[in-house]
Amino acid sequence: MAGSWGCPHEVDDRCSKVNNLPCNPGMKGCELAGRFRFADESKNERYWEKKAREQAAGKPKISSGTS
Ligand code: SF4
Numbered sequence: 001m002a003g004s005w006g007c008p009h010e011v012d013d014r015c016s017k018v019n020n021l022p023c024n025p026g027m028k029g030c031e032l033a034g035r036f037r038f039a040d041e042s043k044n045e046r047y048w049e050k051k052a053r054e055q056a057a058g059k060p061k062i063s064s065g066t067s
Contacts, residue, residue, distance in 0.1 A: 007031060013055060 009017035009031050018029040025032050025048055 007015075007023065007025070009015050010023045013023050014020045015023045015030070017031055018027065021027075024030065
């Protein structure tokens with residue numbers, strides 16, 4: 001729990017909750033939609049963009065825990 005959110009529905013970047021679509025936090029049907037209230041939306045956007053970039057770059061999914 002050090003800066004890395006792992007959704008229990010996310011499996012290999014896909015959402016087991018929403019038809020195995022690519023995980024898109026906040027999309028319709030997403031576990032997080034309407035459930036989590038992020039303090040800073042723009043910050044969250046950047047977080048997910050960063051995560052997507054990291055994954056696209058082939059880095060391990062689990063972070064080092066330091067951020
Ligand atoms: S779209 Fe939402 S519910 Fe689905 S895996 Fe991503 S964060 Fe979880």
